[in-house]
Amino acid sequence: MGSLAVQYGQHDVVRFSVVVVTPNNQLRQTLQEKLSAERWSVYQAGSGAGALELLRRLDPRDPVVLLDPMLPDLEAEGFRAIVKSRFPEAQIVMINSQTGQLLAGSSSPSPISAKLVDLINNGGTIRIHGMMPPSRERMQPVVERRRMRTGRMIGRSEAMRRTWAVTRMVAARNTTVLITGESGTGKDVLAQEIHLLSGRKNQPFVVVNCSAIPEALLEAELFGYTKGAFTGAVQSRIGRIHAAHGGTLFLDEIGDMPLALQGKILRFLEQGEVQKLGGNDNIKVDVRVIAATNADLKHLVINKQFREDLYYRLAVFPIHLAPLRERMDDLESLASAMMARFHPNVELSGEALAILAQHNWPGNIRELRNVLERAVVLAGSGWEIKGEHILL
Known part of the structure; x- marks a missing residue:
């Protein structure tokens, strides 16, 4: 070289x-x-x-x-x-x-x-x-x-206290975790928090969004492939499961994983081994798995859209994240943390906070973040977010 x-x-x-x-x-x-x-x-x-x-x-x-x-x-x-x-x-x-x-x-x-x-x-x-x-x-x-990578779970509502308690308990073990909740509730943040509180915190945290990768490519991304395994495979490559060795693999939107691939994921979970596409060798990996979904996996199992055995293998320790409308006690602390991130010198007026408190938040924390970021832009050079800057 x-x-x-x-x-x-x-x-x-x-x-x-x-x-x-x-x-x-x-x-x-x-x-x-x-x-x-x-x-x-x-x-x-x-x-x-x-x-x-x-x-x-x-x-x-x-x-x-x-x-x-x-x-x-x-x-x-x-x-x-x-x-x-x-x-x-x-x-x-x-x-x-x-x-x-x-x-x-x-x-x-x-x-x-x-x-x-x-x-x-x-x-x-x-x-x-x-x-x-x-x-x-x-x-x-x-x-x-x-410094900002840890402690990102914000809120003191009863729902968040329960979530935080079970998170600390399961983080110390290698137990497989299934995080459920509506879109925008922060399932990815919770997964990272579990990783950072675990003994694997200095090892890889590998994210795979099962809905974002085309079905034809997902298997190769997960398991890797050998040179010549398919058209375009000009060199061997390790998969994301192998890349997570010693650390944590986060399978986001697991409900969107194709049925044909679910069996291979189950074998990986049961045996702790992966095999590259086009390869014959089984590679041992030490990986802690966290999965997340906003879908009702039990309903998908009933409709034969998700393997029942994989569901029970993933749901060893389920954690449900409550939607924002069920934890409105956390609204002010969430808004303050986001405002500090967008513009530390801008404050949220009481009028603006009251408007936020009246909203139902179907998009949850993601929607709140977008509303506040837009408000900061609309406030221009002002130091306060007023009611007129909140667009819902």
Whole structure:
């Protein structure tokens, strides 16, 4: 694997490489062009699983990984943990998902990763002598983001107290969890909270939205495939189940999973093994499974649209999230938390809060977030959200 040659002394040469990991194809190409012009050897991956496979196959020396925190298959912290365990010499720096600006220094600050900060953020050229690690101020954005990753379940209503109590109990175990509730109630947030409270918190949290991936591709995404397994399979790839090894697999919208695939998911849950498409080897995986749905799975079972054995295997520990209309005691605290996120200097007036309290919220917390974000825009440069800014 080629890499940048850096001259330290008259005869000493050290070589480095950079791997850009982001689903943003345009951003990958832009960084490729910018860094290649400075003689870095640049490699690209559109997902966490793809990056791990790339690193394994190429086995670079001291790679610098530019990591987009918004990966389609792995949580950024989980990806970082896997990379550091498998490639301990790797330097990891976080990049903005849209602009490519580096948000922080490497997980173990080094001269090379520090120069990437200077090169991409400031457009400078690569100079090796006199390089300094990133300052505490430059690392602050990622530090703050990590701090906000836990404790995102907001509310002190009776419904939320019950939910929080059972969440803490089940998080400490490897029990399979089925989260139910209407659309927009925050099932994905609860799943992440379970993961972050568990002993797997430093391992991958891999999300698979069963309704967002076409049926023809879902099996390959979940189980991976070997080179030549189907048209377009130009190289082998691990699946998202394998990518979640040691961590948590979140199967969102499980009620939309095709019947033909449900049997294979059941076998994975029962045996703890996966087999790539086109492969013959069974691969052992250690994965905790959390599933979520807004559908009535029992009704789907009765109508032969969902396997009964899979339902009972998933619903070992069911948790139901109450709709917002049944936990209106949490409305003010939810609104305050969202306002602080959208614009910390804008306050919600009593008139606006009263209007919010009279609404039935069919879209639940997602709808509340949209209403408040729109209100912040309508308030313009004002410091207060008034009743006239609330559009329902």
